[in-house]
Amino acid sequence: MNTSSKICDVLIAGGGNAALCAALSAAEAGAEVQLLEAAPRHFRGGNSRHVRNIRYMHKGPTDIMTGPYEEEPFFEDLLRVTGGKTDEKLARFCIQQSEDAVDWMRVRDVRFQPALGGTLQLSETNAFFLGGGKALVNALYARAEKLGVRIAYETEVHGVSLDADGFRHVTARTPDGDREFPAKAFVAAAGGFEANIAWLTEAWGPAAENFLVRGSPFNTGLTLRAMMDAGAATIGDADQCHAVAIDARVPKFDAGIVSRSDSVPFGIMVNKEGVRFYDEGEDFWPKRYAIWGRLIAAQPDQIAYSIIDAKAVPLFMPSVYAPLQAVTLAGLANEIGVDGATFEATLGAYNAAVQPGQLDSAVLDGCRTQGLGIEKSNWARTIDTPPFYAYPLAPGITFTYLGVRIDETAKVRLKDDSIAPGMFAAGELMSGNILGQGYLAGFGMTIGTVFGRIAGREAARHAIG
Ligand SMILES: Cc1cc2nc3c(=O)[nH]c(=O)nc-3n(C[C@H](O)[C@H](O)[C@H](O)COP(=O)(O)OP(=O)(O)OC[C@H]3O[C@@H](n4cnc5c(N)ncnc54)[C@H](O)[C@@H]3O)c2cc1C
Known part of the structure; x- marks a missing residue:
């Protein structure tokens, strides 16, 4: 020494x-x-x-x-x-x-x-x-x-x-x-x-x-x-700790802020079992992205998928990684490895629960679902226009x-x-x-x-x- x-x-x-x-x-x-x-x-x-x-x-x-x-x-x-x-x-x-x-x-x-x-x-x-x-x-x-x-x-x-x-x-x-x-x-x-x-x-x-x-x-x-x-x-x-939801495909360490993904409020999130687990429209994404790290950490294999359709694409900043995509919901379930029947049932129940309204991404627009176990409070719009997209998201820890x-x-x-x-x-x-x-x-x-x-x-x- x-x-x-x-x-x-x-x-x-x-x-x-x-x-x-x-x-x-x-x-x-x-x-x-x-x-x-x-x-x-x-x-x-x-x-x-x-x-x-x-x-x-x-x-x-x-x-x-x-x-x-x-x-x-x-x-x-x-x-x-x-x-x-x-x-x-x-x-x-x-x-x-x-x-x-x-x-x-x-x-x-x-x-x-x-x-x-x-x-x-x-x-x-x-x-x-x-x-x-x-x-x-x-x-x-x-x-x-x-x-x-x-x-x-x-x-x-x-x-x-x-x-x-x-x-x-x-x-x-x-x-x-x-x-x-x-x-x-x-x-x-x-x-x-x-x-x-x-x-x-x-x-x-x-x-x-x-x-x-x-x-x-x-x-x-x-x-x-x-x-x-x-x-x-x-x-x-x-x-x-501070932990956010980030693109699951980034390197294990040091990806920095480009790993962010902003699609969540404009679709639904499902876990690898194909079911929703939290209100995606609770508040503006910058005020909520920090809770999603913990939410995904509690899901099986710490992975979740943000699911959107073609209508949602112009509503958020594109991320570094391109989303997975398919022209049918069954095809998208296959792409992300989630059981097709459960996935389509989740989407079907969500689409049926969406209430009429005019989506406005700049405000808490009150476009919501009604009748689901976990409601979506804002920016709820049916997911029905192909192609359909999925962003895989994982917990990204910032600091302890x-x-x-x-x-x-x-x-x-x-x-x-x-x-x-x-x-x-x-x-x-x-x-x-x-x-x-x-x-x-x-x-x-x-x-x-x-x-x-x-x-x-x-x-x-x-x-x-
Ligand atoms: C992607 C990302 C974006 C962020 N954006 C913001 C933001 O915009 N605003 C904000 O306020 N905060 C942000 N943060 C949090 C912010 O980075 C930290 O709070 C802040 O930088 C902490 O400063 P620090 O000096 O304590 O730690 P660090 O800047 O992490 O420095 C720790 C240093 O210690 C060194 N070190 C570690 N172990 C040892 C050892 N055993 N011996 C000697 N040296 C060691 C490391 O190499 C490093 O140089 C962000 C964090 C990340 C990861």
């Missing part, structure tokens, strides 16, 4: 947005900073490479936002999606601290685009990164390098060592074997464990084998596990919520509720402090930016006073 001869001031595990925000804020406070990123350079940046926007509090319209988004509506939105499973004090603190997040990033060369319209309807609440997450991550790395932050790629932290005085060193796998990195302070910002199928299986059972991982294959949770082993207190449930318990200074709590001196956390790895369940679009970046900045600043204060 090699040991780094030099004790650096602030050591950071991770290489995404939270880690980079921590690195910049520690370096700007005058600390010597070393960042350990598990991925090779060309794969750096974790899930942050995939992001499009950040939700933040602001008091009025700006050059990139169409209106104000103040603390109360922000907190109410969070309360609604989490069903109250949040720490109100920490959540409000995070929201308040997000107010200058966008300006802070702009000063550090991150660029934003003017507000757009479109399906996500986020122009009042979320700022969009110009060039997406890749541009964001590249800007932050360039800034970190300018400030003298040392960056080690292909360096995976799997051990964390503490003693009575606090943090001592981490152990990491490097291209030259295992190595210890001692430091005066440590910031853990190495993501969740969403790419660790074995760990997901502990929480979800064998269903997890069929999950697709939307983001980085490097977020295996080794640093989180090491902190737990070192005595850090945890918060959140291992099966709580189980994390280490922290306070407002991003200090990590130990199991006996004491503070571990010199140990801080930011980003996905502590998101469970605020996200008990559910998700608010753009809030992952809020958490990472707010607590990354705080963790870096506090770690520098701990290291150099």
Whole structure:
């Protein structure tokens, strides 16, 4: 085992947005900073490479936002999606601290685009990164390098060592074997464990084998596990996560946002037994797509099919993968491997239950079914015009919520509720402090930016006073 001869001031595990925000804020406070990123350079940046926007509090319209988004509506939105499973004090603190997040990033060369319209309807609440997450991550790395932050790629932290005085060193796998990195302070910002199928299986059972991982294959949770082993207190449930319905044909890891499929509200969803299992028209798709990951996870073999006919095709953005298709319903059942008789019976019952109405995809149009065990509340129209299409959909996990318990200074709590001196956390790895369940679009970046900045600043204060 090699040991780094030099004790650096602030050591950071991770290489995404939270880690980079921590690195910049520690370096700007005058600390010597070393960042350990598990991925090779060309794969750096974790899930942050995939992001499009950040939700933040602001008091009025700006050059990139169409209106104000103040603390109360922000907190109410969070309360609604989490069903109250949040720490109100920490959540409000995070929201308040997000107010200058966008300006802070702009000063550090991150660029934003003017507000757009479109399906996500986020122009009042979320700022969009110009060039997406890749541009964001590249800007932050360039800034970190300018400030003298040392960056080690292909360096995976799997051990964390503490003693009575606090943090001592981490152990990491490097291209030259295992190595210890001692430091005066440590910031853990190495993501969740969403790419660790074995760990997901502990929480979800064998269903997890069929999950697709939307983001980085490097977020295996080794640093989180090491902190737990070192005595850090945890918060959140291992099966709580952000999971959406995505095209089942994408690669197992890292397909990003192009894996989305938007056809669901304009047809019906059937499982592999050919039966419906939830109201496809409950609300607008951007408000519902995040519940379908869990819904499909509960179906046999974690697969479902969005079934539409030719009339529905112009109503949604085409997806990257072409749908399976056939000129008859029996033919489509055959294409997707579902029992033809059950499939046709499901379609027949659905078509017979559709009430008269004028479909309008822009509003909750009330075009509904009547008389089914599971009704469809909006955009219900008969599926009768060939060709018929099917999109296979599977649960796509975005990130997990189980994390280490922290306070407002991003200090990590130990199991006996004491503070571990010199140990801080930011980003996905502590998101469970605020996200008990559910998700608010753009809030992952809020958490990472707010607590990354705080963790870096506090770690520098701990290291150099
Ligand atoms: C497809 C997709 C789209 C998304 N879109 C949005 C969006 O528009 N807005 C939003 O707010 N959120 C979005 N998210 C969620 C968002 O990506 C995360 O909330 C956010 O990026 C988390 O930042 P982070 O720094 O904590 O983690 P990450 O950015 O994932 O970074 C974790 C880093 O840790 C490294 N690492 C992992 N294990 C180790 C280890 N053992 N040792 C050292 N390094 C390690 C990884 O290589 C990676 O660099 C999206 C996620 C995905 C997958």
